[in-house]
Amino acid sequence: MKEPLVPVVPMSHTAHIRSHRKPRRSATSSIALRAGVAGGVLSMAAAGASASANAAEPVTQTIELPTLTADLSAQVAQSAAATQQAAANYELRAERDAAAAKAAAEAKKDLVEAKKKAEAKKKAAEAARKAAAERAARNAERATLTASASSASTSASASTSVSAPASGSVATVIAFLKAQVGDAYVMGATGPNAWDCSSLVQAAYKQVGVDLPRVSQDQSMAGTDVPLSDIQVGDILYWGGKGSAYHVGVYIGDGQYLDAANPSKGVVIQDLSGYPASGAVRVL
Secondary structure, X not given: OOOOOOOOOOOOOOOXXXXXXXXXXXXXXXXXXXXXXXXXXXXXXXXXXXXXXHHHOOOOOOOOOOOOXXXXXXXXXXXXXXXXXXXXXXXXXXXXXXXXXXXXXXXXXXXXXXXXXXXXXXHHHHHHHHHHHHHHHHHHHHHHHHHHHHHHHHHOOOOOOOOOOOOOOHHHHHHHHHHOOOOEEOOOOEOOOEEOHHHHHHHHHHOOOOOOOOOHHHHOOOOEEEOHHHOOOOOEEEEOOXXXXXXXXXXXXXXXXXXXXXXXXXXXXEEHHHOOOOEEEEOO
């Protein structure tokens, strides 16, 4: 069934047409409404955020720090100064302890050194006394031998030529030589406490009135040549060529000889097998 037709009536161009827009609200009411809505939304958002924060984070307690007053600052400064002073005192005490320990160690070391020096000095003094006693004994023996030699020389022949044996005693020569054992060797020395090889031989034979030349070269030319296989006590031994000998000594028997050997040995008794002689002469 068709709908009924609505008749259209033409309208004048001056006719009033009703507006379809809603009437405007006053500005005041609009602002208030907006503020209310916004406030409500913000309040709800804040409440929701607060609830969410409270649910997610634990509750903490706020501690109020003390206010740094002038008195507290002074106390802190005094405490720092006291700590620094205590550290300085500890360091000073440590230095004093170290110095005391060092001084004690040095004193102990000095005491040990002093004891060593005292012992060495004591030993040196004892050695000197012993040497003096031995020297005195040798001097006394020499005096006795000199007196004996003087007596023998008085009764001997006036001849002092070494070409012919002078009167005397081989025992006297050997006794004199043995009395010098331990004396020093010094080149050019002639006694009484230091000798060289030829001065010792010369002094020994002088005890029995035999005047020998001073040097070893000439002494090797004195007296009568003797084969080394036939040497006797009291024979002069020489080393080197006859007339150019560089060393002399005296045979004392049993394969031994006595000589002023060298600066390191002094006057000693040695085995002839260890230092065989070149030749020998006999003057007694």
